[in-house]
Amino acid sequence: MTKLQHNIARANILAKLKQQVAGADYTKLPIETPYHYPEIEREQQISQFITHLTNNHAQVIKTTQAALAEQVADILNTLKIENLLYGKDSTYSQEIEQLNPTVKLQAFDFTLEDKKEHLFNNTPASITSSHASIAATGCIVLWPSKNEPRTMSLIPPVHIVIVDANDLYSDFASLVKAQQWQNKLPTNVLLISGPSKTADIQQTLAYGAHGPEKLFVLLLNS
């Protein structure tokens, strides 16, 4: 389609729509009343968060920052995984680096194109931090970055994510509001509520459809 045809399509669509709303008074729109969810205690929020994730087949492990390396080593040991993809200079990289040399650490210090096949075929597990989390729906919120790119939570079959309970919000709406997301959004935001799944064959749930088969949530609760 040429640029001219493109402009014609755009102009036609907008003209048809504008003709219908000409003179509309947007100051007189009806009030949209949201539902007010009862406020719940912090401990209840944490247990809500854990319950939802667990119901969705994620494994939530309560731990501390000091015990992170040990927990990760345990998980990898149980799964007989020796390699771990992590982000250099990320929030918990110092703790993760303590895993050396028992675990072969691989930093995501390359571009996707350079090691695409390696990421798909030879990267059994990854570990990332998280931006926030949501109690009402049991979600982990990722703001992938240069240090922790977005494929880290997508391509390896096992994803371990570290969640600081101080960053737990009651629901999605209050998170967006509190952090004023409309002012600045990164390239990509991800909400994750469990390992990848599908019920596309005869409504039977199967995990690990395309993304991670296993999701471990290390919950730091001081």
Add this chain to the structure above:
Amino acid sequence: MSAHQVTPNESKYAASARNFRNNVARDLNNAELRENFHGAMHYLRDKRSAAFPQQDELETLREQCKLIKQRCLAKLPYLLEQLEENLTSNGIKVHWAESTSQANDIIATLIEEKSGSQVVKGKSMVSEETALNDFLEQRNIECLESDMGEYIVQLAKEHPSHIIMPAIHQNKKQVADLFKQNISDFSYTTDVDELINVGRNILRDKFCQADVGVTGVNFAVAETGTLCLVENEGNGQMCTTVPPLHIAITGIEKVVEMLDDVPPLLSLLTRSATGQIMSTYFNMISHPRQIGEKDGAQEVHLVLLDNGRSQAFADEELRQTLQCIRCGACMNHCPVYTRIGGHAYGTVYPGPIGQIVSPHMLGLEPTKDLPTASSLCGACGEVCPVKIPIPKLLLRLRQESVKKQDGNSQVMKGEGVGRSNIEAMVWKAWAGVHRHSSIYNFSMWWLTRLRKLMPSKLGVWTSVRTAPKPAAKTLHERVKKHQSSGAK
């Protein structure tokens, strides 16, 4: 290129919609298909119901989301401009298409400019609407569906029978048979985990090799220039993150004004669709890969498609059709859909939402029978998360399809196409009889006296029902008799 040019693909859907009555007869006689739908609808209805334990929460959210969508539609042209401006300044390119063929041309050109030959596609009903797969195939571009259900449907050379669960019409044995026919080293199994794993391995290779990812969009946020995608499998993220080029396609009605509009809509969408309080993934894309970032598509495009939506927009009542957030709850609760299944409709969108949206996309000529396929039980309207009065719109479309052409401006393409002079005369006579009591009484007296002459076969009506038989005496006569006997 004219806006109303009929492409071979448009006529494919039109032809099958025109064949609606035969499709229904065919699918009602398929016991396996009926069992598959019966089980699936039951499952989805139970899941949805469990996801809304509090009626007041559900009703408050429905009202709120209806008003959000109505506000966004009231401002639609301005929001589309704002969306374009913000996406553009974020580095995402915006394209406009009035027809499905324009949309396909745009996408093919974008792919060919990058010498792309392998496309992976996330679930997108709008790309089904444009029949993108067929179009790209003709241009020697492989376009592989990557949602598990869509992948199955593509292998079977079918189209989705449900907008959320595309392969709902197949059971696991049918899927296993399909894999056996199409996948060379498949060792036969009907175990769902193993079947999914087979699909996973094939598709992960494809994600790794693909040069283009195509997806739909659930919400496009004007305020921030953000494309939001809801999914469970991770294939949507694969399509938006791994290939260097990401092309999203969506209908013009998917734009929302503010980021704050997203959380309530998302909450209703996932719960109404599959009964999940939240989908596994919610992906919000605001930029292509930025300097220093190590992954993500380097180029992102959005194609905005009209395809009859502006026609629905032009009428205040029919505009409500565009409130739809494509959750599929209406079909899950529809007694007709549950029995005839999704393919009988012949259109891309089946079930109640398909019955009200397809006439705008294809015109009323091929789709005039669709609005009649409803008992008007009202279930679709009651479960609709954005309160679209679907039964009322079905009635409106029935009227549009038999409307008398009076030379006034046209509301819908193909309006009046189902008008029959005999039917119109019968109703005119019926109205006349009911307006004049003497004629009414006279006719009723004769009708009751001649009841024995009532034929027992009345065409289609008596193919599944017994013929009605007038009473021996009219109601008026019986009331009169009752009153006189009571007076004694």
